[in-house]
Amino acid sequence: MLEGYKGKLASFLTSKGIEIGDKIRIKKENIEIEGILFPSFSRDEDIIVVKMDNGYNVGIKASGADLFLLSKRKSEEDRKHQSKDSKGEVKIISTGGTIVSKVEYETGAVRPALSTDEILEYLPQIKDVADIDAEILFTILSENMKPEYWTKISEKVKESLDKGARGVVIAHGTDTMSYTASAIAFSFTELTGPVVLVGSQRSSDRPSSDSSINLYSSVILAKESPFGEVAVLMHGESSDTYTIAHRGVKVRKMHTSRRDAFQSINDVPLAKVMWTENEVRMMRKDFIPRGKENKMDSKFDSRVFLLYYYPGMDPSLLELVKDRIRGVIVAGTGLGHTSDEFETVFKEFVKDGIFVGMTSQCLFGRVNMNVYTTGRKLLGSGVIPLGDMLPETALVKLMWSLAHAEDVEGVKKLMLTNMVGEFNDRHSEHLFPRWYHE
Amino acid sequence: MLEGYKGKLASFLTSKGIEIGDKIRIKKENIEIEGILFPSFSRDEDIIVVKMDNGYNVGIKASGADLFLLSKRKSEEDRKHQSKDSKGEVKIISTGGTIVSKVEYETGAVRPALSTDEILEYLPQIKDVADIDAEILFTILSENMKPEYWTKISEKVKESLDKGARGVVIAHGTDTMSYTASAIAFSFTELTGPVVLVGSQRSSDRPSSDSSINLYSSVILAKESPFGEVAVLMHGESSDTYTIAHRGVKVRKMHTSRRDAFQSINDVPLAKVMWTENEVRMMRKDFIPRGKENKMDSKFDSRVFLLYYYPGMDPSLLELVKDRIRGVIVAGTGLGHTSDEFETVFKEFVKDGIFVGMTSQCLFGRVNMNVYTTGRKLLGSGVIPLGDMLPETALVKLMWSLAHAEDVEGVKKLMLTNMVGEFNDRHSEHLFPRWYHE
Numbered sequence: 001m002l003e004g005y006k007g008k009l010a011s012f013l014t015s016k017g018i019e020i021g022d023k024i025r026i027k028k029e030n031i032e033i034e035g036i037l038f039p040s041f042s043r044d045e046d047i048i049v050v051k052m053d054n055g056y057n058v059g060i061k062a063s064g065a066d067l068f069l070l071s072k073r074k075s076e077e078d079r080k081h082q083s084k085d086s087k088g089e090v091k092i093i094s095t096g097g098t099i100v101s102k103v104e105y106e107t108g109a110v111r112p113a114l115s116t117d118e119i120l121e122y123l124p125q126i127k128d129v130a131d132i133d134a135e136i137l138f139t140i141l142s143e144n145m146k147p148e149y150w151t152k153i154s155e156k157v158k159e160s161l162d163k164g165a166r167g168v169v170i171a172h173g174t175d176t177m178s179y180t181a182s183a184i185a186f187s188f189t190e191l192t193g194p195v196v197l198v199g200s201q202r203s204s205d206r207p208s209s210d211s212s213i214n215l216y217s218s219v220i221l222a223k224e225s226p227f228g229e230v231a232v233l234m235h236g237e238s239s240d241t242y243t244i245a246h247r248g249v250k251v252r253k254m255h256t257s258r259r260d261a262f263q264s265i266n267d268v269p270l271a272k273v274m275w276t277e278n279e280v281r282m283m284r285k286d287f288i289p290r291g292k293e294n295k296m297d298s299k300f301d302s303r304v305f306l307l308y309y310y311p312g313m314d315p316s317l318l319e320l321v322k323d324r325i326r327g328v329i330v331a332g333t334g335l336g337h338t339s340d341e342f343e344t345v346f347k348e349f350v351k352d353g354i355f356v357g358m359t360s361q362c363l364f365g366r367v368n369m370n371v372y373t374t375g376r377k378l379l380g381s382g383v384i385p386l387g388d389m390l391p392e393t394a395l396v397k398l399m400w401s402l403a404h405a406e407d408v409e410g411v412k413k414l415m416l417t418n419m420v421g422e423f424n425d426r427h428s429e430h431l432f433p434r435w436y437h438e
Numbered sequence: 439m440l441e442g443y444k445g446k447l448a449s450f451l452t453s454k455g456i457e458i459g460d461k462i463r464i465k466k467e468n469i470e471i472e473g474i475l476f477p478s479f480s481r482d483e484d485i486i487v488v489k490m491d492n493g494y495n496v497g498i499k500a501s502g503a504d505l506f507l508l509s510k511r512k513s514e515e516d517r518k519h520q521s522k523d524s525k526g527e528v529k530i531i532s533t534g535g536t537i538v539s540k541v542e543y544e545t546g547a548v549r550p551a552l553s554t555d556e557i558l559e560y561l562p563q564i565k566d567v568a569d570i571d572a573e574i575l576f577t578i579l580s581e582n583m584k585p586e587y588w589t590k591i592s593e594k595v596k597e598s599l600d601k602g603a604r605g606v607v608i609a610h611g612t613d614t615m616s617y618t619a620s621a622i623a624f625s626f627t628e629l630t631g632p633v634v635l636v637g638s639q640r641s642s643d644r645p646s647s648d649s650s651i652n653l654y655s656s657v658i659l660a661k662e663s664p665f666g667e668v669a670v671l672m673h674g675e676s677s678d679t680y681t682i683a684h685r686g687v688k689v690r691k692m693h694t695s696r697r698d699a700f701q702s703i704n705d706v707p708l709a710k711v712m713w714t715e716n717e718v719r720m721m722r723k724d725f726i727p728r729g730k731e732n733k734m735d736s737k738f739d740s741r742v743f744l745l746y747y748y749p750g751m752d753p754s755l756l757e758l759v760k761d762r763i764r765g766v767i768v769a770g771t772g773l774g775h776t777s778d779e780f781e782t783v784f785k786e787f788v789k790d791g792i793f794v795g796m797t798s799q800c801l802f803g804r805v806n807m808n809v810y811t812t813g814r815k816l817l818g819s820g821v822i823p824l825g826d827m828l829p830e831t832a833l834v835k836l837m838w839s840l841a842h843a844e845d846v847e848g849v850k851k852l853m854l855t856n857m858v859g860e861f862n863d864r865h866s867e868h869l870f871p872r873w874y875h876e
Contacts, residue, residue: 141775141810141811141812142771143747143770143771143772143775143776143777143778143810143812144777144778144779144812145749145777146749146750146777147749147750150749174772175771175772175775176748176749176771179748179749180749236873236875237873237875238867242875244875253771253772253799253800254800254801254802254870255800255802255803255870256772256773256774256798256800256802256803256804256805256806257773257803257804257806258802258803258870260870260873261800261802261803263873264873269875272875283875283876300750302750302751302752304750305755306746306748306751308744308746308769308829310614310617310744310830310833311583311584311585311588311614311617311618312584312585312738312740312742312837313740313744314740314762317743317759317762320758320759320762321755321758321759324752324755324758331746332581333580333581333613333614333691334581334612334613334691334694335694335695336694337579337581337613338581339581339582339583339584340581340582341582360694361691362691362692362693362694362699363692364692364693364694364696364699365693365694365695365696365699366694366695367694368694368695372579372581373579374579374581374582391746392748395748399750429676430874431874432692432693432696432698433871433872433873433874434871434872434874435674435675435698435701435702435871436868436869436871436872437674437675437680437682437707437710437721438721
């Protein structure tokens with residue numbers, strides 16, 4: 001198999017008996033590189049792509065290079081056998097997304113394709129860190145994720161931890177990864193080990209991919225870390241020096257394409273993973289420790305709406321959806337406002353048993369509806385301020401709360417209980433990032 | 439007038455003939471401070487509040503202090519007279535908001551109250567920088583701002599610049615200040631001077647207020663800077679060292695309470711104002727220069743909707759609002775996605791002449807709908823990708839475009855034209871802030 005290689009280079013590789021997945025050595029001028037032969041997607045037919053032991057993908061011009069086959073890839077049979085024997089210290093559940101994707105030749109677009117097993121093949125050093133038990137649960141792009149899948153993932157998490165896994169890694173598309181992280185977090189009141197959602201911003205067949213470092217780090221984290229919480233692990237900065245584990249209910253995708261797109265909002269991350277040293281450095285002491293058992297209750301009621309307020313918004317638009325929903329999360333302006341025209345609509349909603357919760361579209365900071373007249377009027381209408389909770393986290397929590405309370409008072413009580421750290425009462429200066437003004 | 443002062447301290451001030459707005463000197467132990475006596479809202483009846491020349495408010499225990507009256511505040515008559523004579527180099531238009539607010543004694547809440555004239559009285563050094571002509575246009579909290587007010591503000595801006603003002607300052611509540619900035623920006627194809635929206639996060643009667651430094655900086659900026667653009671000016675960082683002027687269409691309120699809440703997203707700010715040195719430092723060379731005349735066309739059609747996508751969102755919710763709108767801005771996930779269930783709804787909307795534009799809820803980065811299958815499907819439905827435009831900016835631009843195009847093709851053309859820098863094609867590493875991971 002020589003996926004992506006063409007013409008002269010393909011013939012040359014075949015003549016050496018080299019296939020994708022084989023360990024090879026490349027010598028060119030004074031450079032010598034060892035690594036796994038990777039599929040090539042370069043337009044340049046002379047480029048050979050190798051994944052090195054340190055996790056980097058390197059593309060090298062093959063002209064003038066010497067190639068040596070060091071060892072053949074394991075056959076499908078060998079791998080299946082090994083998989084069966086594994087102690088399963090870390091369970092990897094694949095749901096789809098870029099981290100398990102490759103580029104479609106025909107269109108140039110990316111679609112989910114590589115199995116977790118295939119990734120393990122390209123990243124054999126993961127097996128030195130932990131015994132792996134991998135499973136494909138779904139193959140969907142995360143923008144198509146739904147509450148019913150959150151429940152299925154939670155069930156698989158419980159099953160895996162109950163069977164003795166030290167931790168669970170969930171390979172997930174990045175688009176809605178923080179929503180899923182919140183959903184799983186609210187689904188467990190106790191966890192025997194970490195549940196680590198991991199994704200990548202560039203697919204694993206691209207030289208700049210972050211998938212192998214992220215996956216490698218997530219396995220270290222799942223196995224070694226002392227917490228029983230749901231975390232999102234991605235690059236901490238744009239280079240490859242470390243990865244960061246964020247508390248699942250306090251993280252947000254803040255950039256469309258950067259590898260360090262995921263950042264904690266209004267809270268300190270859980271841990272830093274120095275992946276080159278196989279080391280987990282906890283960044284806070286107040287994490288939720290590993291529990292004795294896995295207590296799960298994963299139900300969601302998606303009859304909710306996220307209202308993003310803007311000037312000129314007609315309150316009657318909200319009335320149109322009234323019959324279809326049991327709760328609204330408002331992403332209001334500033335400290336938690338809408339125009340005062342919404343006062344009457346919210347009052348009517350609350351009277352009819354629809355929960356109305358307030359968050360801020362600023363994202364950073366916390367709502368405080370006592371400062372301005374508008375906020376006080378909205379409070380008077382029965383709108384519930386939701387502190388420093390992110391709008392997205394509040395929405396997922398509302399879906400969960402609606403499925404677990406008898407009435408709107410019950411929903412309110414659940415919404416205001418700090419279940420898994422979704423409220424942070426202690427904000428400090430460093431929770432707002434530094435901006436470049438030079 | 440001794441607003442806020444009670445008991446012994448009030449009697450003491452009266453005995454010295456000192457009133458709010460008078461210039462006084464306080465001597466206590468080895469400290470000597472000169473400034474304007476400011477209303478006190480401290481619970482401690484012994485605290486005297488003084489605004490110093492450098493813009494800081496200071497609260498000092500009055501016990502044991504010596505007070506000297508240096509000069510009386512100008513009378514109402516004097517000020518009115520002076521106002522009339524002024525050359526009006528900088529026009530200040532007050533619309534309301536915290537920058538012109540004070541605390542309600544009864545409730546502790548903040549309501550708009552101080553006139554711009556009153557602020558000028560507390561900040562007499564503004565008059566050393568420029569001749570001021572101040573006017574109260576509205577007295578509303580910005581969460582109640584509406585498109586019809588955007589037009590009124592634009593008309594007042596045109597009138598002021600046409601009459602010869604070097605620049606215009608608009609005092610505005612911070613909640614929706616960036617929406618208004620975008621609206622004014624799209625309303626002018628040419629401006630003879632800067633239009634500077636300025637707000638404050640803490641009201642002017644609080645010792646920690648940012649209102650005087652911001653207002654002072656905005657006047658320097660309006661008078662001195664070389665651009666004919668709409669800018670938002672606020673603190674650049676949490677201390678008082680400098681203020682930053684952001685391009686109105688590229689700025690967002692990113693924190694509910696910090697004084698440096700406003701930050702440029704996906705672009706470099708326009709200028710830094712070193713207010714202690716009365717100096718404007720341009721941060722970019724590609725600003726739009728002052729024009730020869732003021733070309734205004736300020737109409738908005740608010741039959742729009744901002745759809746914030748989340749997992750589990752039922753596409754039929756969008757159909758409920760269909761009859762009420764002429765355009766939708768989607769804040770999609772990642773590179774510009776929704777679940778693929780929305781494909782059909784969007785197709786139907788576009789077929790019926792409703793514009794559908796895609797932005798990203800990540801805020802940073804740009805949409806790219808060619809990378810994943812989902813994006814390509816949505817493109818096929820007629821959804822228009824809107825680059826790195828912020829969802830809020832795109833929404834305001836859509837309201838403007840709907841009022842200026844004949845049909846959906848015309849709207850599309852306007853939406854994709856880079857009018858005032860709402861698209862930035864050149865992203866660099868430093869457009870993403872630095873996050874604390876220690």
